[in-house]
Amino acid sequence: MSGNRKWIVLSVIVMLSMVISACGPAATPAPPTAAPKAAEPTKAPEPTKAPEPTKAPAPTAAPAPTAAPAATKAPAATAAPAAAASGDTTVFGAKLPADAAPYDQQVWTVACDIKANQITFDFEVQVYQRFCLPDLFQDQLVTLDKDFNVIPNSAEKWEVSPDGLTWTFHLKKGLQWSDGTPVTANDYVATYQYLPDPKHAWDFAWFYAGVLKNWDEIVAGEKPVTELGVKAVDDYTLQFTTKVPWPAFPAMMEFSFLLSKKQMEKYGPMYNSKVETSLSSGPFKLSKIEPGKRIEMVANENYKGMRQPKLQKLIAQYMDTSTTFAAFQNKEIDQLGYEWISPADMDIIQKDPVLKANYFPHFGDFRTDYLVMDTFNKPFNDINVRKAFAKAVDRDAIVKNVLTPIKGMPANAFLMPGFPASDKTGKLKDLQSYDCKAAKDLLAKAGYPDGKGFPKQEMWLRNEAAAWQAVFQAVAASISSCLGIQIEVSNKDYKVYMDALNAKPTKLTFGAISYGMDYLDPSNMLGIWLSSGRHSWKNDQFEKLVKDASSMTGDPAKRNQMFMDAEKIWVDDVGGIFIDHRWLGDLFQPYIKGDCFRKPDSIGISAWHWGNDWCWGDVYVSKDVANAKTYRNK
Amino acid sequence: MARYLLGRIISLLFVLFAVSVITFSLMHAVPGGPFDEGKQRLPDAAKANILRKYGLDQPVWKQYLKYMWAAVHLDFGIPYQMPTETVTSLIRKTWFITFQVGIMTVVLAFGVGLILGTIAAYRRGSWIDTAVTFMSMLGTTLPNFVVALWLILVFAYGLKLLPSGGWNEPNDWLIPGVFSKDWILPVLAYALLPMALVARYTRASMVDAFNSDYVRTARAKGLRDRTILTRHVLKNAAIPMVTALGPIIPDLITGSIFIEAVFRIPGLGKYFVTSTFNRDYPMIMALMFLIAFLWGVTYIVTDVLYAVLDPRVRLGGTMQ
Numbered sequence: 046m047s048g049n050r051k052w053i054v055l056s057v058i059v060m061l062s063m064v065i066s067a068c069g070p071a072a073t074p075a076p077p078t079a080a081p082k083a084a085e086p087t088k089a090p091e092p093t094k095a096p097e098p099t100k101a102p103a104p105t106a107a108p109a110p111t112a113a114p115a116a117t118k119a120p121a122a123t124a125a126p127a128a129a130a131s132g133d134t135t136v137f138g139a140k141l142p143a144d145a146a147p148y149d150q151q152v153w154t155v156a157c158d159i160k161a162n163q164i165t166f167d168f169e170v171q172v173y174q175r176f177c178l179p180d181l182f183q184d185q186l187v188t189l190d191k192d193f194n195v196i197p198n199s200a201e202k203w204e205v206s207p208d209g210l211t212w213t214f215h216l217k218k219g220l221q222w223s224d225g226t227p228v229t230a231n232d233y234v235a236t237y238q239y240l241p242d243p244k245h246a247w248d249f250a251w252f253y254a255g256v257l258k259n260w261d262e263i264v265a266g267e268k269p270v271t272e273l274g275v276k277a278v279d280d281y282t283l284q285f286t287t288k289v290p291w292p293a294f295p296a297m298m299e300f301s302f303l304l305s306k307k308q309m310e311k312y313g314p315m316y317n318s319k320v321e322t323s324l325s326s327g328p329f330k331l332s333k334i335e336p337g338k339r340i341e342m343v344a345n346e347n348y349k350g351m352r353q354p355k356l357q358k359l360i361a362q363y364m365d366t367s368t369t370f371a372a373f374q375n376k377e378i379d380q381l382g383y384e385w386i387s388p389a390d391m392d393i394i395q396k397d398p399v400l401k402a403n404y405f406p407h408f409g410d411f412r413t414d415y416l417v418m419d420t421f422n423k424p425f426n427d428i429n430v431r432k433a434f435a436k437a438v439d440r441d442a443i444v445k446n447v448l449t450p451i452k453g454m455p456a457n458a459f460l461m462p463g464f465p466a467s468d469k470t471g472k473l474k475d476l477q478s479y480d481c482k483a484a485k486d487l488l489a490k491a492g493y494p495d496g497k498g499f500p501k502q503e504m505w506l507r508n509e510a511a512a513w514q515a516v517f518q519a520v521a522a523s524i525s526s527c528l529g530i531q532i533e534v535s536n537k538d539y540k541v542y543m544d545a546l547n548a549k550p551t552k553l554t555f556g557a558i559s560y561g562m563d564y565l566d567p568s569n570m571l572g573i574w575l576s577s578g579r580h581s582w583k584n585d586q587f588e589k590l591v592k593d594a595s596s597m598t599g600d601p602a603k604r605n606q607m608f609m610d611a612e613k614i615w616v617d618d619v620g621g622i623f624i625d626h627r628w629l630g631d632l633f634q635p636y637i638k639g640d641c642f643r644k645p646d647s648i649g650i651s652a653w654h655w656g657n658d659w660c661w662g663d664v665y666v667s668k669d670v671a672n673a674k675t676y677r678n679k
Numbered sequence: 680m681a682r683y684l685l686g687r688i689i690s691l692l693f694v695l696f697a698v699s700v701i702t703f704s705l706m707h708a709v710p711g712g713p714f715d716e717g718k719q720r721l722p723d724a725a726k727a728n729i730l731r732k733y734g735l736d737q738p739v740w741k742q743y744l745k746y747m748w749a750a751v752h753l754d755f756g757i758p759y760q761m762p763t764e765t766v767t768s769l770i771r772k773t774w775f776i777t778f779q780v781g782i783m784t785v786v787l788a789f790g791v792g793l794i795l796g797t798i799a800a801y802r803r804g805s806w807i808d809t810a811v812t813f814m815s816m817l818g819t820t821l822p823n824f825v826v827a828l829w830l831i832l833v834f835a836y837g838l839k840l841l842p843s844g845g846w847n848e849p850n851d852w853l854i855p856g857v858f859s860k861d862w863i864l865p866v867l868a869y870a871l872l873p874m875a876l877v878a879r880y881t882r883a884s885m886v887d888a889f890n891s892d893y894v895r896t897a898r899a900k901g902l903r904d905r906t907i908l909t910r911h912v913l914k915n916a917a918i919p920m921v922t923a924l925g926p927i928i929p930d931l932i933t934g935s936i937f938i939e940a941v942f943r944i945p946g947l948g949k950y951f952v953t954s955t956f957n958r959d960y961p962m963i964m965a966l967m968f969l970i971a972f973l974w975g976v977t978y979i980v981t982d983v984l985y986a987v988l989d990p991r992v993r994l995g996g997t998m999q
Contacts, residue, residue: 159940162760162957173715246732250725265724337945365940540711547720579720
């Protein structure tokens with residue numbers, strides 16, 4: 046049977062050759078070099094502990110209505126900066142810190158979700174479809190400092206008229222676009238007139254609803270965009286008119302991302318999605334864009350603002366969430382946000398001293414997880430039922446055992462400690478605290494002793510990841526085991542969930558959801574509970590207090606108190622059932638430096654806080670990168 | 680034959696029409712739309728503006744007719760996920776990449792699978808047969824994203840032999856313009872399942888053929904083993920294989936979100952999933968057309984292959 050054997054040998058050879066060719070370099074014996082260990086940070090920062098919930102930061106004075114913060118002098122623009130970039134000098138002519146890696150290694154790489162739906166860099170075009178590293182092609186009028194105070198950014202100062210309706214922002218002079226043309230108030234007017242345009246159909250149109258003069262009418266197509274309450278008094282003076290007095294207006298200007306009037310007219314509002322038409326007045330400018338592969342931007346040498354970067358280049362590397370932590374460990378990316386870190390990865394971080402020392406928990410957007418109920422219909426129209434549910438949630442145990450304290454803290458109210466007008470006295474704590482006996486009594490009072498006769502409930506989740514499903518499963522288990530009620534947890538498609546929640550009347554009887562702030566003022570966090578918002582709960586007293594306080598000027602302390610009173614009413618009436626406030630966080634490579642996140646704020650938290658946009662002028666890559674990044678040395 | 684083909688093509692057009700009606704009505708029946716109210720409810724006027732911008736303010740039947748009229752003229756609209764492109768240009772661009780992965784996968788899966796299956800059938804009961812059966816069981820049960828992550832951990836992060844992801848990266852060419860290291864891991868991970876299927880079906884149909892009367896006759900008349908294998912066994916075993924394995928191909932050449940996401944391949948695969956999540960109606964429609972078309976063509980080709988492989992099969996005519 047020689048023919049037979051020959052055939053088999055032949056086929057084995059073919060098969061082997063295919064396998065070998067498929068493995069490519071595996072065939073050439075190249076001894077794998079052991080990956081060098083991560084360079085220890087030269088001065089390992091103290092492991093940041095998740096701050097104690099009781100050590101609440103003093104509420105940052107919510108934007109004082111009339112205060113016009115003194116301008117922080119922008120660094121004097123250096124002449125002919127472009128030529129200066131080399132070795133230890135940036136394109137702005139500034140010297141890098143002594144421990145910094147050479148300028149050509151000042152590269153910062155982040156991961157970008159390959160499945161994300163992204164079409165623009167600009168908040169003002171589409172908020173929910175932004176590319177990674179968004180909003181770096183402009184400065185907002187204001188930004189936030191480490192302690193969440195509103196500080197000037199592209200505006201050097203601002204003031205409000207005595208009636209509280211007109212806000213005047215004075216732009217810094219000398220700001221310019223990457224083509225050298227000046228940034229003027231006309232750019233801001235063009236940007237703001239674009240926002241409510243019915244043809245634009247902005248996905249964040251609720252943001253200025255009821256605030257900017259004529260906004261609602263323009264969105265509805267009843268008035269032209271030119272009627273909007275915004276105008277350029279001169280090239281450097283910008284004036285906004287609000288519908289009602291709105292003390293939180295400067296805080297909202299955290300989102301006043303600028304578009305270029307010239308480029309919009311020439312190429313349309315999506316001009317930043319192409320390198321050729323992109324124009325930046327921010328710290329970086331676009332240098333490469335391949336959606337799904339990579340985005341690159343470089344320091345904008347014509348940038349004259351207050352956050353001139355030490356980094357020379359930013360890279361957003363598209364990858365799948367399942368591979369990012371491995372990529373981080375392999376030093377392919379320099380920073381990893383909380384949302385990319387799985388519970389298993391978090392365990393690794395907690396057990397590794399270097400990783401742990403470089404994980405910086407922060408408030409994020411002060412996000413609270415809570416349960417919503419349709420309080421207009423049975424069974425949740427009964428306050429006793431709502432209260433029974435609230436008191437049946439063993440938050441402390443759930444946070445301790447399921448969520449883990451690095452990722453959250455138990456919530457007794459909606460406003461996270463540290464947020465303006467949050468409860469510091471602990472008065473709200475008892476209103477919804479865990480007490481199974483009391484919960485049972487309340488349910489009996491509502492006519493369902495031991496849960497008898499209570500309709501089976503389906504708890505909807507909004508397309509939650511596995512870790513959050515576990516948390517809400519635990520919540521459901523806590524309620525059902527205490528009250529003897531059947532609860533089935535059902536994870537829904539995101540849009541199906543939101544459609545049901547937002548429907549009037551609502552199509553959602555019982556569900557779990559979260560909310561994080563948009564701007565640092567209680568008028569935002571509490572405003573979503575007004576009856577015009579997304580929830581099916583209404584309380585006239587709450588409604589009046591929040592509405593009055595939102596537009597109250599002159600007495601910030603009283604305004605604060607009104608918000609606190611409103612929150613108390615609402616916690617007591619169980620508009621929602623609060624579970625936890627989230628701790629977010631960032632994991633950095635040890636060689637990424639910057640006082641902006643490595644040095645603590647006034648309450649001792651070291652982290653890159655929400656709204657600290659000036660951090661981009663502060664972070665840099667230290668010399669340790671040479672030991673850590675093998676591929677850069679090749 | 681020509682008449683038969685014409686009939687099949689006309690029936691394919693009907694299938695596409697039915698697919699369009701079903702897809703269009705289903706996707707509009709699902710709640711949500713190309714807008715995000717994850718934060719707050721949009722004011723009614725603002726939501727109306729978004730619907731108008733996308734032409735969704737019209738009655739569904741009107742939208743359908745408008746869409747179909749444009750589609751007949753090969754205008755499939757603008758994808759909501761990438762308004763700077765047209766659906767056609769986006770699919771062309773991304774499918775080009777996915778197609779390369781798919782073709783390499785088909786070649787690897789069918790090449791190796793056929794050989795393994797043949798050996799296993801020929802040597803049934805031997806250790807080779809057991810090994811192949813075990814491997815194909817592993818291949819069919821292990822999800823490819825698990826295999827993908829494992830390959831990355833071993834070959835990219837452990838041995839540092841291959842890149843962890845990317846597509847035609849400048850530094851990854853083994854032979855510039857011809858073969859890139861970036862292709863190896865995704866194709867391996869992607870090919871595992873089809874390879875296992877091919878090996879299993881090949882083994883099963885060949886074992887059947889080996890046991891048949893005509894093989895015994897062939898042996899009796901003294902034919903060499905190789906001749907029996909290539910002339911009789913392979914040809915007869917091919918018919919059930921074509922039936923079972925042909926339809927794997929349209930699947931493979933349209934990509935997988937898992938493989939493409941994990942290996943950072945900017946291909947078409949992810950759009951099958953993200954278009955649904957994002958309610959990207961034009962993209963959903965176009966992809967459904969694409970899939971339906973590919974499946975239709977695959978079945979036509981399969982039927983034609985029957986006739987080629989088996990002289991007893993006549994297409995399109997009645998037996999005289």
